[in-house]
Amino acid sequence: MDYLEIKNLTFQYAGSEKEVLKSISLTISKGEFVLICGTSGSGKSTFLKMLKPQLTPAGKKEGTIFLGTERLELLSEEFSTSRIGYVMQNPENQIITETVWHELAFGLENMGIPPTQIKSRIAEMVNFLGIQELVEEKTNELSGGQKQLVNLASVLVMRPEILILDEPTTQLDPIASQNFVEILVRLNREMGMTILLAEHALEATFSIADKVILLDAGQLVLAEQPKRISDNLKSRNLILERFILSLPSATQIYHRLGLPGDCPLTVTEGKRYLNQYFTKKLLNKVDNEKKEHFTPKLKLPVAVKMENCWFRYEKNGTDILQGVNLEINQGEIFSLVGGNGTGKTTLLKTIAGIFNCYHGKMMIHGKPLKKNQHLVGYLPQSPQLVFIKDSVMEDYLNYLQNNKYPEHQQQERIATVAKALDIESILSQHPFDLSGGECQRAALGKVLLTDPKVLLLDEPTKGIDNYGKKQLIHLLKNLAQQGKTILVVTHDLDFAAELSDRCGLFFQNNLLTEDEPQPFFSNHAFYTTAASRISREYFSSLVTVNQVVAACVNERNEAGNNG
Numbered sequence: 001m002d003y004l005e006i007k008n009l010t011f012q013y014a015g016s017e018k019e020v021l022k023s024i025s026l027t028i029s030k031g032e033f034v035l036i037c038g039t040s041g042s043g044k045s046t047f048l049k050m051l052k053p054q055l056t057p058a059g060k061k062e063g064t065i066f067l068g069t070e071r072l073e074l075l076s077e078e079f080s081t082s083r084i085g086y087v088m089q090n091p092e093n094q095i096i097t098e099t100v101w102h103e104l105a106f107g108l109e110n111m112g113i114p115p116t117q118i119k120s121r122i123a124e125m126v127n128f129l130g131i132q133e134l135v136e137e138k139t140n141e142l143s144g145g146q147k148q149l150v151n152l153a154s155v156l157v158m159r160p161e162i163l164i165l166d167e168p169t170t171q172l173d174p175i176a177s178q179n180f181v182e183i184l185v186r187l188n189r190e191m192g193m194t195i196l197l198a199e200h201a202l203e204a205t206f207s208i209a210d211k212v213i214l215l216d217a218g219q220l221v222l223a224e225q226p227k228r229i230s231d232n233l234k235s236r237n238l239i240l241e242r243f244i245l246s247l248p249s250a251t252q253i254y255h256r257l258g259l260p261g262d263c264p265l266t267v268t269e270g271k272r273y274l275n276q277y278f279t280k281k282l283l284n285k286v287d288n289e290k291k292e293h294f295t296p297k298l299k300l301p302v303a304v305k306m307e308n309c310w311f312r313y314e315k316n317g318t319d320i321l322q323g324v325n326l327e328i329n330q331g332e333i334f335s336l337v338g339g340n341g342t343g344k345t346t347l348l349k350t351i352a353g354i355f356n357c358y359h360g361k362m363m364i365h366g367k368p369l370k371k372n373q374h375l376v377g378y379l380p381q382s383p384q385l386v387f388i389k390d391s392v393m394e395d396y397l398n399y400l401q402n403n404k405y406p407e408h409q410q411q412e413r414i415a416t417v418a419k420a421l422d423i424e425s426i427l428s429q430h431p432f433d434l435s436g437g438e439c440q441r442a443a444l445g446k447v448l449l450t451d452p453k454v455l456l457l458d459e460p461t462k463g464i465d466n467y468g469k470k471q472l473i474h475l476l477k478n479l480a481q482q483g484k485t486i487l488v489v490t491h492d493l494d495f496a497a498e499l500s501d502r503c504g505l506f507f508q509n510n511l512l513t514e515d516e517p518q519p520f521f522s523n524h525a526f527y528t529t530a531a532s533r534i535s536r537e538y539f540s541s542l543v544t545v546n547q548v549v550a551a552c553v554n555e556r557n558e559a560g561n562n563g
Helices: 044-049 077-083 100-110 115-129 144-156 174-191 226-232 241-246 249-257 267-275 285-292 344-352 369-375 392-402 407-421 436-448 466-481 493-499 517-522 530-535 545-562
Strands: 002-013 021-029 033-038 059-067 084-087 162-166 194-198 211-216 219-224 302-312 319-329 333-338 359-364 376-379 454-458 485-489 502-507 510-515
Touching: 021 044, 021 211, 021 219, 033 044, 033 174, 033 241, 044 162, 044 194, 077 084, 084 144, 100 115, 100 144, 115 144, 144 162, 144 174, 162 174, 174 194, 211 226, 219 226, 241 249, 241 466, 249 267, 249 530, 249 545, 267 530, 302 344, 302 485, 319 344, 319 485, 319 510, 333 344, 333 466, 333 493, 344 359, 344 376, 344 454, 344 485, 359 369, 369 376, 376 436, 392 407, 392 436, 407 436, 436 454, 436 466, 466 485, 466 493, 493 517, 493 530, 502 517, 510 517, 530 545
Parallel strands: 033 194, 033 211, 084 162, 162 194, 333 485, 333 502, 376 454, 454 485
Antiparallel strands: 002 021, 002 059, 211 219, 302 319, 302 359, 502 510
C-alpha cells in the first residue's frame, strides 16, 4: 500500500510566473528510504517543503498530496507538526533557543508532554546520537555540523513517522557525515521510519536508498532503484551528464571507462571492478612517473601569515586557536579540512578581522591585518547572512555604493561577476527565495564585487551539485592565476583534492599536517577521497576520479600496444 501519494503537483512562488515544480506524480511506500537528487535549483527543497504543511511556501499550488487516505493539508496541526519531521538545509534557520537542552525540549513542551517524559525522551535521543557533551552547550557556540546534529535530535524526540531531510550533511566532516548517514539507516531499517533525503553528495547515500528520485528543472525525470538507474543511464535518451558527475566515484569511473561488467555503487564494488581489468603490479608506477616529471613551483610572496596565534571567546574560556602557524603564498589555493568544532571557521574569522587573536601576529601581504583588512573578502558558512536587501541586484548595488564605487562601474562589476558565476537569471530574486546552491553562488558574487586580494571561503560548495563545483573550481583557479590568494574551509574532500595547491588537516585547535593534494589524501585512510580508496591498491597516489580514469585508460592502451 502506498503511504505517500503525490498527484500532478505543480507549484510557483507568489509573484513569480515560473513553475518550480511541474506535474509531479509519485508514490512512496511506508518505510521506504528515498533519495532525492537533482542539480542546484532543480526544485528539491521546494518539493520537500510541500510535504510539511507548516513550511509550504506562499504561491500557486495545483495537484494533491495524500498521506495514507488523508489529504495532507487536512491533517491536524498536532499530527503534521510532530509526525512529519523536517531537518532544514541551513541549521541556523531551525535553532530557536539559547541552549541545546532547551532546544531539544522546546517542541515537546509545546505539545504538553509531562516534564518526566521530556527528560526521558531527551536522554534517550542524546545517547542514541552520541551528543552527550553538547547538552549543556550554548547553541550559538556550536559549529555548523554540531548544530545540524542538534536539529536532528530535536526532530527525533518528537517521534515522527516521516523524516524529511534537506541536504543535512553539508556542514558535517566526512567521518561525522558517514555516522549521520548510518543513523538514518538505523532509523529506517530498525524503526521502520519513512525517510526522504535530498542530497548532492551521493557517495554515502546512493547505494543505501530503496528509491532514487531525479528532478530536473522542476520535473520528475527518474524514480527507480539505484542499481537500475545506473544500469540504464547509457541506454536512456536523457541529458544526464550533470547527474552522472554527482554519482558515487565508483559509478563515475565505470561510466567513464565504458568497460563491461556490473555497475559498481560503492568503494568495495569499485575495487572489485578494477580488479577485473588491472593487476596490483602497477602499484607505485604512477608515483615514480610523477617524481620524474615533478617541477618545483616558483616561490611567491607570502600573502597570509599567522605566527603563534591564540584565540578564545571569553577571557577565562577555552582556547579555540592554540598557537596556529600558517603561511599561504600569493596566488595559492589552500584547503583546510578537519572535524566539526575544531576551530576551522574561527580561524577564517580571525584572518577576516571579525575576531582578534589575543596573542600572535596576523599579517596580510606583509602588513598587520588592521592595515590591510580591506584586501580580505570573507564568505561565511551561512550565505543568507550576507544579504540585507530584497533582491540580489539591490544588495549588490547597495554594497558597491557603500564601497564608493562610481555609478558607471557598478553595473559593469555586477555583470562581470554574474556572468562568471552564471547567476544572471536570479539577480532580480529575493535572496531567501533562492535554492541553497543559488544562494551560495550569489553570496560569493557579493564577496567578489570589490575584487579582494585574499578570499576566505567557508564551505563554499554547500548546496552546489558536482557540475556546479566543477565550474566553481574553474573560477577559483582563474582567480588564483590572477594573483588572488584563496583559503577554503571545506568538508568536501573531492572538491579540495581537485581544487587545491595544498591541503591542511586541522586537529585539536591547530594545523596538524599540510601537503600537496596527492600525498595528503593518499596518506590518509579516512580524510581521503573515494577515488583514492578505490584505486590505491593499483595506483597509489591518485585521488580524483579524473586521475583514476586517465591512469586506467593509459594502462589499457599500453596493454593493447604491448599485446
